[in-house]
Amino acid sequence: MAQDQYRAEPASDYILRSLDDVTLVYHRRSGQTHIVVSPVPEILAALTGDISSTAEIVARLSHDYDLGDPHDALAAVQTHLDEMVALGLAHVA
Amino acid sequence: MSEEKGRNAGDPQGLPPEDESLVTPTRRRLLMGGAVAASAIVSIRPALASTAASVLNCRIPVPDPPHASQHIAADGSLVPAGTQGAVPGAGRPFTGEEVKAALRGRHLPGTSYEQNQAYLNYIRRLQSGTSGFTCYASLQMPR
């Protein structure tokens, strides 16, 4: 799992709206609306660009955020990525 | 000042360089730590059934008509008549209002304790396409 490479859903395929307490994502292809909280919007932002591995995403995030214990961080980001892939917000490259 | 942040390629933790004059960390904590990450996504489910059916008076037969001769086990599943511990179906359909009250702790009218439990479990297991499903879905308003 941690060896997977990921890419984002193209930015034109979803709409993000920040509300005061959560972020909304409208996914055009599925017509689904998701209410998301940290760290999902941050992971989405860290994904844009090329294909990345989970470790690369974690490294990118840790430039701007405190991720705590690095081992836990890798597992946590992996879990969130898996959920995002299941919903079509990210893809296994 | 922030030019230095994030350019410390040699530092695996990505900590701010030591010559920054700030005492406290400048980066927001992103992850909660611990072994299991809680889901951060809630997907909106269509409320069509819930609101549309709530404007109508609806009812839930227990069990649905094609299975009227079967009995209901304590866990709500359908079993052959005469099965030990199962109860016969209800004599009449329950209204949405009656089921809503029962789900909140009242009793389905005219039922014993065993019947009430079995019927409520049957209702909770209703699937799309079964008579009464839309009515049940209409009761699932959040909070």
Place this chain on the structure above:
Amino acid sequence: MKHQVMLRIGPASFRVGSAWPQPIVDLARLYAAYPQPEDGIADFTVRLEPTRPWRRFIRPSVFIGGDHMLADAAPMALAHGLLAAEMGMNMQMALGWRRHLLLHASCVEKDGRALVMTGESGSGKSTLAAQLGERGWRLMGDEFALLDPTTGQIFAFPRLVSLKNQAIAVMQGEAPAERFGPLMRDTPKGDIRHLVPNRSAVTRMDEGTIPALLLFPRFGFAPEVREVGQGEAFMRLTQASTNYVTLGERGFTALTRFVTDIPARAIDFSSGDEAIAMIDRLWETLA
């Protein structure tokens, strides 16, 4: 169908047909001040039909049919025929209306701005709207508010107000007798009596209004006001809308704009007067 009437409520028009005359007589009287559909063409048809051919005469039993129907619907007694007709029209809107985002909410307007109140049945949203409608606010609707995805305005759907149980006595003290429909006892939702919206609500039904305040009322609790976050308001409104998902992206942009533009509060109250005092204060400070 043997008996029928055509009517328009806000932007939606209906042809209601019935195997029995009385529900049509009631509708025609209560909706007498309402306009007819444009060019005689109705958006929706509602049909009040006997559940079996002989149930037209013997223990008459009304099945609510129409362009949009729900199979689980329980039949109704003929004495509740007017209620059946109203439920049928609501069903058409809930399942078939696409031109606006349909919110299960009451709505009143004052000084060119709209107050939207949403909640489950029993929350008090309909009774409050009816009371405000008799206190200088324009009643836009007691059950549905229509949100225009293009402009963000709310449009009115001022159907007959459906008063239940205690609310009937409350409003009989506040509105003249000729605006009430027949008292229907022991319907599946208790005792019900309809109230015709006042003249201003009917003549101004086509005026859209910018929304200014969203409330989540809860009747039967000690008085309290709580802020409601935009995320929570959004989530609850998706559950209070029958066509949010169907409208797709238009629904998303309409609803996100609604919750980001408008403050939201939850209000608990144990009497109408209490609630109205809270609403007046909130309107003054937030709207």
